[in-house]
Amino acid sequence: MRLNISGIQGREGASFRVRRHLPGDFLNTVPEVIQVLGPIAADLKVTNTGDAYLVAGSFSVDVQLRCSRCLEPLNTTLEASCEEEFLKTPHFGDEEDLLEEHYVAEGNELDTTNLIREALLISLPMKVVCSPDCPGLCPSCGEPLAAGECGCPSTDIDIRLAPLSKLLELSPQAATPERRKDHGITQEKTFQSKD
Ligand SMILES: [Zn+2]
Numbered sequence: 295m296r297l298n299i300s301g302i303q304g305r306e307g308a309s310f311r312v313r314r315h316l317p318g319d320f321l322n323t324v325p326e327v328i329q330v331l332g333p334i335a336a337d338l339k340v341t342n343t344g345d346a347y348l349v350a351g352s353f354s355v356d357v358q359l360r361c362s363r364c365l366e367p368l369n370t371t372l373e374a375s376c377e378e379e380f381l382k383t384p385h386f387g388d389e390e391d392l393l394e395e396h397y398v399a400e401g402n403e404l405d406t407t408n409l410i411r412e413a414l415l416i417s418l419p420m421k422v423v424c425s426p427d428c429p430g431l432c433p434s435c436g437e438p439l440a441a442g443e444c445g446c447p448s449t450d451i452d453i454r455l456a457p458l459s460k461l462l463e464l465s466p467q468a469a470t471p472e473r474r475k476d477h478g479i480t481q482e483k484t485f486q487s488k489d
């Protein structure tokens with residue numbers, strides 16, 4: 295979004311507010327995003343601080359994400375905020391400044407596109423999960439464990455112990471009905487805690 299700042303140029307302390315709906319198409323390139331469900335709602339205040347233009351505000355957008363454990367879709371609202379300065383002129387100061395990336399006003403306009411994109415991308419959770427205790431997929435058959443019993447005997451076994459479970463299967467003790475029952479009970483507890 296490009297903002298025209300001619301109304302506050304040369305007037306230190308002056309500000310204006312912008313509320314706008316913006317396309318959120320860029321989010322479609324994010325692997326966790328299945329689809330963008332609506333426009334980005336942006337609410338910004340731009341202030342002439344004398345040295346710079348301060349852009350402060352918030353954005354939100356409804357998206358459908360994919361759970362990283364069970365791969366099922368989930369709808370959520372991404373929310374982000376910003377408080378960023380746009381320099382009035384490109385700044386070539388000391389070394390410290392060179393390391394930092396600055397936004398710069400372009401004539402009588404501020405281009406907030408990257409600012410909004412970055413804020414929303416940062417707001418994405420590191421790991422998308424449909425619920426904190428989502429049991430994910432059965433490592434044996436790939437069915438979602440939350441859907442119910444997939445029929446695999448030892449889905450609660452740690453993947454790192456899988457080679458060990460193969461050994462256990464070979465031993466006659468592991469094949470006793472009692473052991474199978476134990477597995478069933480453990481699994482049921484997992485499902486109860488979800489509700
Ligand atoms: Zn899930």
Ligand SMILES: [Zn+2]
Pocket residue numbers: 432433434435436437444445446449
């Ligand atoms: Zn299974």
